Every structure is written in C-alpha cells, then in structure tokens.
Amino acid sequence: MPRAFLVKKVNIAAEKRSWSEIPDSARGDVYIPESVFPPYLHEVSEGSIAEFSCFTTAQKNNTFLQVQSHVLSAQLPSSAAQGHPDHKPECHMRTQRRPYSHSKIKITTGNMPSPVIPDNANKLADIPPAASVLSCQVCQKTFTTARMLKRHVKCHSETKKYSCEHCGKGFNDAFDLKRHVRTHTGVRPYKCTLCVKAFTQRCSLESHLRKIHAVTQQYAYKERRDKLYVCEECGLTAQTRNGLQNHLLAGHAQRLIMTKNNHKLTGYTSGGNTSPCSPETPHIKC
DNA sequence: CATTGCCCCGATAGCTTG
DNA sequence: CAAGCTATCGGGGCAATG
Known part of the structure; x- marks a missing residue:
C-alpha cells in the first residue's frame, strides 16, 4: 500500500462522498476553505451567465458577447481585467504557478451553471488557431478545437462522471479512475x-x-x-x-x-x- | 460526413516518507 | 533532499452517432 496514499485516504474518508449515489445535478459543490482562494474568486457572482461560458475571439466581436466580456472583465481574474501584470492564465500552468489555487484543489464557485459553449463551436472544431481561437472564460486558456475546450471546461466543474467504488473519489476520465483503482487493488x-x-x-x-x-x-x-x-x-x-x-x-x-x-x-x-x-x-x- | 464520446497516453505538479 | 506515489490535464486515435 502506497505510503502517501495511506495518508491521503484519511482525507478522503473524512469527506465520504459517494459520487455514484449523487445525481449529477447535486454534485457540483465541494466545500473549499475560503482561505484557499484569493478574494477575487469569491467575488464571482453566483448567477452570472458568463461565469463558465467560453467563446471564440470571433464571437467577441458580437455585441452580446461584448457585454459578456465586460461582465467578465469585472468578474474574472484575467490579467487584462484586473491589471495584474503578474497574473498568468492557466495555460502557463505547466511552467508557471497556477493562477487561482494550489494544484489538485479543484475550483468551484458554488452553484455553477452549465458550461456554455459557443453556438458555432462545433463548426470551429479542428480549425487551426490562426483562423479561430477558443478560450476558456474561467482561466483564459485557449484551445484550437471546440472539442478540447469542451473537455477543458469540465476540469472547472466538480461534476465527475466516474467514481471509485472503493473510496468514492470522482474522476472526469475513465482511464484516470482505472489508474486510481490500482491504488486500492x-x-x-x-x-x-x-x-x-x-x-x-x-x-x-x-x-x-x-x-x-x-x-x-x-x-x-x-x-x-x-x-x-x-x-x-x-x-x-x-x-x-x-x-x-x-x-x-x-x-x-x-x-x-x-x-x-x-x-x-x-x-x-x-x-x-x-x-x-x-x-x-x-x-x-x- | 461532421461531430462527439470513449479510451488511452505522456508530462508534470505536489505530496509523503525515509 | 531523493525517491516514490498519485492526481491532473492536454493531446490524439478511433468508433459510434446523428
């Protein structure tokens, strides 16, 4: 039994969440101590339709989305909006510090609306970035295909499709679950x-x-x-x-x-x- | 035929232990 | 601090679906 995992299991047991027993609609929230996040994250309003919507740069020219962009500018911790020169979008996480939270601590904003994918996102699939760039409104990360963006948006959600029958931990990917189960077996x-x-x-x-x-x-x-x-x-x-x-x-x-x-x-x-x-x-x- | 979902991968971060 | 463990997430192949 892995040493580190023995320690971590305590935390898992403390939560005792059985994802399989929780309907998707009820899975969205996980309590994370306020101290974990910088204040601006808590300022994101609960009902904002722009919270988790993602759109293309082309769509940003759309009037409606321009309004959304203004909302976002006020709500999301983007470098442009907040004037934080140090702020880096999540796309730099591999080489630089993550912008919002410690890695492995999933971000949730409470009652999270379903991610909004742009209407023409499907049509933009597999279009090279020069022609169109899809960006995540949460972390500003950009993707070249709607497919990648859609999947990425899921990582901002607490909803997990696959749950471990041993400890209840949830995963977005079946393979990740399979790999995790090995820690039990x-x-x-x-x-x-x-x-x-x-x-x-x-x-x-x-x-x-x-x-x-x-x-x-x-x-x-x-x-x-x-x-x-x-x-x-x-x-x-x-x-x-x-x-x-x-x-x-x-x-x-x-x-x-x-x-x-x-x-x-x-x-x-x-x-x-x-x-x-x-x-x-x-x-x-x- | 375009899109989507599933599956699997590698790279890497962050953690614990000795 | 090194070694090992686990989780996260983007990339991509492929089959199913509409």
Missing part, C-alpha cells in the same frame, strides 16, 4: 526488471529506472509505447489482447464476460522493446 503492471519494485504508472517506473538504475528510456518526446494489456483483477500483464483474453478465460471468466460487455479490454502501453516490464509474469498474487 495493489495492481502494479509496471515492473522493474533490475530490482523487485513495481509501479502503477509507467512514469513512476521510468523515473525509478532513471534515478536508481541510471537507465534512460530511448523514446522520442511523446512517443507512444507498445500497449500493455493489464488484468486489473490480478495484475497480470500481457503484450497482446489475445494474451490477456486467454488469461481471463482461464482465471477470470466472470471478468471476461464483463469486459466483453464493455466491448473493450483494458490496454496500456508497455515500455516497448526497451521496456523493463515483464509482461509474461504476473507480479501480484493471482
């Missing part, structure tokens, strides 16, 4: 071949290899690794879908039925040919 698909350690995430293994064994994976930036098929029941990993399927047939017939119903087998990328993972052998009890 103990499944660690990524094994180090140079020692006995195993990890739930590839990046953890690669970090371990780099720091402990001085082994650097030879991958190009953002290069995809080969898929690694993981049995979430016992932690067995296979390099092929058939390999996992055979395993499921042999040992987890019930699981296979469920998987087939979902039309997909769980697949993860392995480290490729240079991967230290050992997909042939399960490392957790089976």
Whole structure:
C-alpha cells in the first residue's frame, strides 16, 4: 500500500462522498476553505451567465458577447481585467504557478451553471488557431478545437462522471479512475526488471529506472509505447489482447464476460522493446 | 460526413516518507 | 533532499452517432 496514499485516504474518508449515489445535478459543490482562494474568486457572482461560458475571439466581436466580456472583465481574474501584470492564465500552468489555487484543489464557485459553449463551436472544431481561437472564460486558456475546450471546461466543474467504488473519489476520465483503482487493488503492471519494485504508472517506473538504475528510456518526446494489456483483477500483464483474453478465460471468466460487455479490454502501453516490464509474469498474487 | 464520446497516453505538479 | 506515489490535464486515435 502506497505510503502517501495511506495518508491521503484519511482525507478522503473524512469527506465520504459517494459520487455514484449523487445525481449529477447535486454534485457540483465541494466545500473549499475560503482561505484557499484569493478574494477575487469569491467575488464571482453566483448567477452570472458568463461565469463558465467560453467563446471564440470571433464571437467577441458580437455585441452580446461584448457585454459578456465586460461582465467578465469585472468578474474574472484575467490579467487584462484586473491589471495584474503578474497574473498568468492557466495555460502557463505547466511552467508557471497556477493562477487561482494550489494544484489538485479543484475550483468551484458554488452553484455553477452549465458550461456554455459557443453556438458555432462545433463548426470551429479542428480549425487551426490562426483562423479561430477558443478560450476558456474561467482561466483564459485557449484551445484550437471546440472539442478540447469542451473537455477543458469540465476540469472547472466538480461534476465527475466516474467514481471509485472503493473510496468514492470522482474522476472526469475513465482511464484516470482505472489508474486510481490500482491504488486500492495493489495492481502494479509496471515492473522493474533490475530490482523487485513495481509501479502503477509507467512514469513512476521510468523515473525509478532513471534515478536508481541510471537507465534512460530511448523514446522520442511523446512517443507512444507498445500497449500493455493489464488484468486489473490480478495484475497480470500481457503484450497482446489475445494474451490477456486467454488469461481471463482461464482465471477470470466472470471478468471476461464483463469486459466483453464493455466491448473493450483494458490496454496500456508497455515500455516497448526497451521496456523493463515483464509482461509474461504476473507480479501480484493471482 | 461532421461531430462527439470513449479510451488511452505522456508530462508534470505536489505530496509523503525515509 | 531523493525517491516514490498519485492526481491532473492536454493531446490524439478511433468508433459510434446523428
């Protein structure tokens, strides 16, 4: 059991939220101590239609949206509106400090209206940024496609589509939930071949290899690794879908039925040919 | 055929522990 | 402080849907 997670579970238990039992309409609010946020965040009015709407630069020329922009200028902590030269939009979060709150603390404003996507957002999908820029009104982050913007807007919401049956924690992404569940099941698909350690995430293994064994994976930036098929029941990993399927047939017939119903087998990328993972052998009890 | 949702990924931040 | 763990989120492939 991960050390850090043991500590964090206390906090989770304290909240004891079961997302699956809460209707979407009721999931929106999570109490966050006032001290966490700067004062201007609390000034966002509850009923503002502009709060979570997102629009294109082209639409900003629209009169109605110009009005919205003025509202936003007064309400949102944009650098232009607030005259904070230090303020950086969230799009710089990777390299600079996040503008509103500590990372991993989700932002909520209370009764949050549904995100408003511009009417022509769909038509703007996949249009390069030079032609049109979609921006999030919450954090000013810009996206090149409406699809990306839509998904991004969800990260400002407390509504989670996927909840953990073990602790109730909610996630926006099914894969994130699947990865999280491993912290409960103990499944660690990524094994180090140079020692006995195993990890739930590839990046953890690669970090371990780099720091402990001085082994650097030879991958190009953002290069995809080969898929690694993981049995979430016992932690067995296979390099092929058939390999996992055979395993499921042999040992987890019930699981296979469920998987087939979902039309997909769980697949993860392995480290490729240079991967230290050992997909042939399960490392957790089976 | 365009759009959308699902799924999976990697990069990275922030945390705890020793 | 290093190592390890977990969560967050943007990117992108692909199949389903209207």
